[in-house]
């Protein structure tokens with residue numbers, strides 16, 4: 001069954017049960033109310049009847065007399081309101097009327113009257129009297145009247161139960177009408193509430209379907225501060241992160257394909273050169289004077305292949321965490337000075353100035369050889385991509401870490417290039433297949449893995465045409481590393 005019908009049914013059940021319960025209790029209340037009202041009116045009528053018609057003659061030993069004319073008059077006035085009296089003497093004898101349909105006061109009721117108690121009664125059925133006459137069903141009140149603590153009279157005042165009940169029925173009819181109107185209004189309101197809820201659920205369903213069909217761009221219109229509204233917000237957050245993840249997967253897939261193509265290309269170039277020279281030697285087509293040069297070229301290409309294979313192996317080793325880092329404390333500034341010495345010729349070739357900006361003693365905790373490899377690679381890149389500029393090496397202490405910055409004023413990179421430089425084989429300028437210092441696009445991939453295995457961080461900030469700054473952070477020795485090292489020192 002559709003959800004909207006389920007909800008409507010549930011709403012209907014709740015409302016209907018509430019209305020039935022309300023109706024029943026109100027119905028009972030209205031009956032009690034009408035009956036109580038009738039009884040108290042009857043008492044008042046009976047009081048005024050006795051007031052006008054009963055006389056006690058104190059001169060003659062408190063003799064009680066009833067003025068029948070006055071009783072008749074009162075009766076005829078109240079006849080219109082269908083009130084009927086029966087007046088009894090203190091000896092339980094009917095004084096008025098003489099129509100033979102007067103009620104008889106039972107012994108039990110008479111006992112109550114003698115105790116000055118008012119008796120309220122409902123006779124639901126027509127009563128057959130001893131004389132064969134019928135007394136209609138009535139609602140009655142029996143009231144005793146006392147003079148000087150002596151019972152002098154009792155009055156039964158009654159109204160036809162059919163009249164009283166027709167009043168109750170009228171009230172109940174109005175009540176039912178009111179409740180029906182309430183039922184209709186609340187069902188219409190429930191319908192609109194259920195429809196809004198269902199529309200939003202249908203919207204979520206269609207959104208989920210679109211996501212399962214691979215459309216991660218779908219966003220739902222937010223609305224409502226209830227649980228469904230929150231679900232819509234969650235859904236939107238979910239599709240946004242799915243979209244991001246999907247883009248990342250696509251990017252990685254593109255990089256994987258590029259990587260395969262690049263790897264094949266990197267291997268093929270030197271192999272083609274070597275194979276060409278070997279063919280030349282085989283068929284003796286290389287002139288004598290070019291032979292030495294050809295063999296030199298072959299040797300260079302072989303070296304290049306070996307370097308490529310070694311770099312790949314190194315990368316894989318670091319990546320799979322199978323290298324052992326021999327971390328220790330040393331002075332990073334000394335390392336910078338050594339590297340600057342080694343690279344000063346290369347810097348001169350590119351007309352670059354190398355500037356060192358670090359305290360004489362800059363403590364660092366790292367694997368010495370790997371640290372040299374990292375800094376060497378980045379400074380080499382900086383020189384390679386900077387012409388007539390400056391490469392500044394800055395070293396400083398941070399909070400429990402050493403921060404190294406290598407800034408150049410070279411060609412810089414776009415944001416897109418910056419995202420990819422730590423990937424294997426990535427070269428911003430793909431046409432540059434070989435160069436003086438960089439050739440394989442593996443340098444930064446290795447640097448990245450090395451910094452990671454040191455527990456450090458590497459990042460780049462760059463602007464096309466303005467230059468690049470690489471920042472590397474090496475954390476200090478941790479407490480755990482200290483305790484691990486301690487036994488070694490004792491040995």
Ligand SMILES: Nc1ncnc2c1ncn2[C@@H]1O[C@H](COP(=O)(O)OP(=O)(O)OP(=O)(O)O)[C@@H](O)[C@H]1O
Pocket residue numbers: 381382385408410411412413421426427428429437438439440441442443444445468
């Ligand atoms: N300082 C820099 N300025 C501009 N571009 C840079 C800089 N450093 C790296 N790049 C870009 O990042 C790419 C990747 O650098 P990486 O060091 O990984 O490879 P490579 O230098 O080309 O080759 P090698 O494996 O020999 O180091 C470079 O080809 C270059 O496009």
Ligand SMILES: [Mg+2]
Pocket residue numbers: 377380381437438439443444
């Ligand atoms: Mg490089």
